Amino acid sequence: MAPPDSPRWPLATELSGTENGKRTTDALPATYHYHEKAGKRAVGDPAEDTLAFLQRELSLGGLAGLMKHLWFAGAERPAMPLHSYVAMGREIVVLDRMDMHLLWANDGRLFVKPVPRFLLSPDFCQSNLQCPDGCTCGDPPANACRGVPRKVALGFLYTYACLISSETDFHVANEKRLLPRREDDQPIEWARWKTLARELLRMHEHDPGALHPRFRRAELRLSRLNTISRLTSIPLFNPYFRGRYNYGSLFRDNLAWMATTTVFVAVVLTAMQVGLATERLRGDATFQQASYGFTVFAILGPMGAFALVILYALFHLVKDLPSLLGARRKRTATGRAVSSAEPKTPA
Structure with missing residues (x-):
């Protein structure tokens, strides 16, 4: 039994305004x-x-x-x-x-x-x-x-x-x-x-x-x-569409959200400091532990986030380095070929 023919183009409306006889x-x-x-x-x-x-x-x-x-x-x-x-x-x-x-x-x-x-x-x-x-x-x-x-x-x-x-x-x-x-x-x-x-x-x-x-x-x-x-995707950590084409924009975008997070952490730490000054929360062991944990997080969190941004930038730098060096070698070789082809001016 022969396979069925594929469906034909279902739209018949001409909108492009092409004249008859054109390819x-x-x-x-x-x-x-x-x-x-x-x-x-x-x-x-x-x-x-x-x-x-x-x-x-x-x-x-x-x-x-x-x-x-x-x-x-x-x-x-x-x-x-x-x-x-x-x-x-x-x-x-x-x-x-x-x-x-x-x-x-x-x-x-x-x-x-x-x-x-x-x-x-x-x-x-x-x-x-x-x-x-x-x-x-x-x-x-x-x-x-x-x-x-x-x-x-x-x-x-x-x-x-x-x-x-x-x-x-x-x-x-x-x-x-x-x-x-x-x-x-x-x-x-x-x-x-x-x-x-x-x-x-x-x-x-x-x-x-x-x-x-x-x-x-x-x-x-x-x-x-x-x-x-x-x-x-393979390799991992590759975005679908890279909207940044320089490392300055990468740091600028990431530092923006880190600054916002730091402000939030500072507000929470201030509230905890006020709570520790009150008699009711000063002797609360649970609140003391929560304050201790959040204080450690406030110290290590921004440092870890900034380190991840640095590692992410280094990862892309190492990944792009072969193509960058290859393009540079190609431009250098092209420049030498053009220089050697130029006629020598007599002294």
Whole structure:
């Protein structure tokens, strides 16, 4: 018995404004960045290998390995309208990474990935997000299988159907450049967007399995994802997303909470000192023991916390040292090669 054909692209609404006769690859970006290996970034042409581009562009990255722990980072619910985030004081930060879409940080930032132009072209999606005939979309998927990128793309578009539910959200999205513009640099029509959003909602109601399960939980808390990654990933203690790129910010952020904790400890110690001055608590053995224990903690706690911050910084320094030295050797070798290639000026 032949395996069943994979489902076809379920959306038929054209929003990209492409003219008839244009190639489907015209909806692709100019270039894309990817990592050939750890610490080595490269730039590629998406039109040369569209499948490789889509597998990277629609990849959930490290988030795919944390799927069973996402309950700790966010509730299972759809995304709120965009204007609600603005009213809450969230800063919408445009970041063109699928694995960072709808992640929010403690400082109020909400990372949002803009809608790529090619996902609003049914012809492109039908040609490039359609599995070959006979593909079973197994686990692990075959090299030619496009089931996972298709589910990620549909789940991603479904979040936008939730984010842009009214004309107010539509104007906010265009202001933030979250939606691609037409070829005449005009926003897409609101009526066309409504049609696509309703198609996505009907698809979600009739076939929830067509969407990747990551998008069942819209917003995810970045700090909790970092905690999950530190405890479950190999190597350990690596955050999901490193928001600091220098050691000064690392010490500044950690010293802030240590200073707050020190103030709280100082208030408690003052209250205990007042209690020991009273006749009722002066002879209470339990209160004496509690005061003794908390005093020792107040002395050793800040020292231990500061030592942990120092060790954490040294850990990352030792881990990053090989790549830093390698980059320095490479720059030195390049400089010597350029110097040797320069013509010698006669005396």
